[in-house]
Amino acid sequence: MSRFDAPRRVAIVGSGPAAMYLASHLLDRPEVPHQIDIFERLPAPWGLVRWAVAPDHPEKKLVIDRLFSYTFDRPELRFFGNVEIGSDITHQELRANYDGVFYACGADGDNRMGIPGEDLPGSWSAREFVAWYSGHPDFSHLTFDLSHPRAVIVGNGNVALDVARILTSPVAELAKTDIADHALTALSRSQITEVVILGRRAAAQGAFNNPELEELAHIPGVLVEVDWGADQSADAELSWAAQRKLTTLKDFSSKAWSPSAKKIVLKFLSSPVELIGDGRVSQICLAANQLQTDASGRVSARASDQHTLLETGLVMRAIGYRGRPFAGLPFDNKRGVIENRQGRVCANGETIPGVYVCGWIKRGAQGVIGSNKKCAAETVGRYLEDIADGATPVLNASLEAIPHLLDKRGIRYVSKSDWTRIDRFERNAGRATGRPRVKLTTSDALLEATL
Numbered sequence: 230m231s232r233f234d235a236p237r238r239v240a241i242v243g244s245g246p247a248a249m250y251l252a253s254h255l256l257d258r259p260e261v262p263h264q265i266d267i268f269e270r271l272p273a274p275w276g277l278v279r280w281a282v283a284p285d286h287p288e289k290k291l292v293i294d295r296l297f298s299y300t301f302d303r304p305e306l307r308f309f310g311n312v313e314i315g316s317d318i319t320h321q322e323l324r325a326n327y328d329g330v331f332y333a334c335g336a337d338g339d340n341r342m343g344i345p346g347e348d349l350p351g352s353w354s355a356r357e358f359v360a361w362y363s364g365h366p367d368f369s370h371l372t373f374d375l376s377h378p379r380a381v382i383v384g385n386g387n388v389a390l391d392v393a394r395i396l397t398s399p400v401a402e403l404a405k406t407d408i409a410d411h412a413l414t415a416l417s418r419s420q421i422t423e424v425v426i427l428g429r430r431a432a433a434q435g436a437f438n439n440p441e442l443e444e445l446a447h448i449p450g451v452l453v454e455v456d457w458g459a460d461q462s463a464d465a466e467l468s469w470a471a472q473r474k475l476t477t478l479k480d481f482s483s484k485a486w487s488p489s490a491k492k493i494v495l496k497f498l499s500s501p502v503e504l505i506g507d508g509r510v511s512q513i514c515l516a517a518n519q520l521q522t523d524a525s526g527r528v529s530a531r532a533s534d535q536h537t538l539l540e541t542g543l544v545m546r547a548i549g550y551r552g553r554p555f556a557g558l559p560f561d562n563k564r565g566v567i568e569n570r571q572g573r574v575c576a577n578g579e580t581i582p583g584v585y586v587c588g589w590i591k592r593g594a595q596g597v598i599g600s601n602k603k604c605a606a607e608t609v610g611r612y613l614e615d616i617a618d619g620a621t622p623v624l625n626a627s628l629e630a631i632p633h634l635l636d637k638r639g640i641r642y643v644s645k646s647d648w649t650r651i652d653r654f655e656r657n658a659g660r661a662t663g664r665p666r667v668k669l670t671t672s673d674a675l676l677e678a679t680l
């Protein structure tokens with residue numbers, strides 16, 4: 230690797246885990262010095278760690294103080310929050326000002342069920358609900374009707390379990406967390422006593438992780454019921470992880486639960502076929518499924534014509550997030566990712582020099598926070614190979630060009646010191662009430678806290 234006198238200048242779009250691991254990997258290479266500018270659409274950093282990690286999982290947010298903040302505070306890194314790439318600054322302008330442009334902007338769309346009634350009021354994506362209770366400024370204004378005793382969640386990944394916990398946990402417990410105040414108020418009035426989580430395949434194919442599954446048994450005042458469906462896979466053919474989850478589910482089935490006011494039902498081999506209601510969801514029609522295995526061993530669900538109706542006022546699909554196309558960048562619609570090979574963005578098989586991706590917009594919406602470490606290492610690895618090969622541009626653009634452009638356009642951007650003020654404000658507000666922080670939940674309030 231050759232030595233450079235002037236640092237390489239790179240832009241990272243996004244400030245979530247993928248972005249912060251990218252920055253950390255780039256700054257860990259003293260032989261190739263870097264000056265990094267992070268662009269974030271919202272006035273606060275940390276992406277999904279701030280706007281999606283469940284408030285009752287504070288341990289998953291420790292990565293902010295233990296890792297992200299250390300990288301964020303490095304003098305070689307600048308932060309431009311409240312700046313949207315694509316409108317405030319274009320992709321072409323980034324290309325003209327940075328030797329490397331890295332997109333780590335996540336997956337902010339979601340999959341659809343594609344069934345009749347999906348757009349009725351009362352039918353939501355779990356992504357919206359999660360963003361709402363996390364105080365995301367784009368979702369804080371939403372109103373969820375929690376007045377029906379039963380909510381149904383479609384899909385049984387970790388997002389489904391997060392949503393089920395938040396809907397059933399005692400409000401007194403949630404009040405100790407950084408959950409958005411508006412969500413706390415709405416949940417304190419909730420009439421929901423039963424949450425049904427639908428898995429289209431059998432228990433052995435549940436998409437949840439075992440620790441998250443086990444956690445359901447520890448929600449005070451909530452019992453967990455398992456509805457196995459007709460089919461059951463032979464345990465012997467299953468992976469260790471699947472067997473572990475089955476054991477947990479069997480423990481739920483055999484446990485003598487104390488009488489509880491609320492319950493979570495894990496219902497397997499069941500798919501929604503229609504949401505029914507006059508002006509809003511009042512019922513969900515479910516088909517009982519059977520399993521089928523193809524030649525590659527992939528187990529899928531096939532709906533039977535055996536249908537049942539469940540009364541409900543709230544349906545949330547937790548069937549996976551999806552990346553959205555980005556103006557000026559090639560997009561793989563099928564996978565919902567920016568087209569890339571190991572992090573190098575490419576169009577029609579040709580690499581676009583100097584443009585890279587990382588995180589969910591690179592590999593699809595799968596994996597936990599730590600998965601981004603390996604993902605970022607791969608992208609940075611390809612980028613460093615390109616530098617060594619002389620395949621990336623060296624522009625020597627001025628450090629002042631971008632702040633100057635933002636000022637000229639009247640964009641009120643959030644700097645690192647601005648974020649420090651917001652962070653301090655939220656933590657101080659939390660300290661007064663024994664919470665980790667009280668989140669500011671609108672862009673205006675966040676910007677005001679910088680003054």
Ligand code: NAP
Nearest residue numbers: 384385386387388389429436547548549550594595596597
């Ligand atoms: P996910 O893990 O991909 O689970 C999606 C679920 O939706 C699966 O059960 C899937 O069933 C089901 N599904 C997909 N299409 C469906 C359809 N048309 N009808 C019915 N069901 C359908 O997605 P996720 O829960 O959104 O999580 C995304 C990622 O974030 C995951 O990697 C997850 O581990 C991670 N995450 C982690 C945590 C944590 O660490 N605590 C918390 C939240 C999220 P099939 O399996 O049959 O496809």
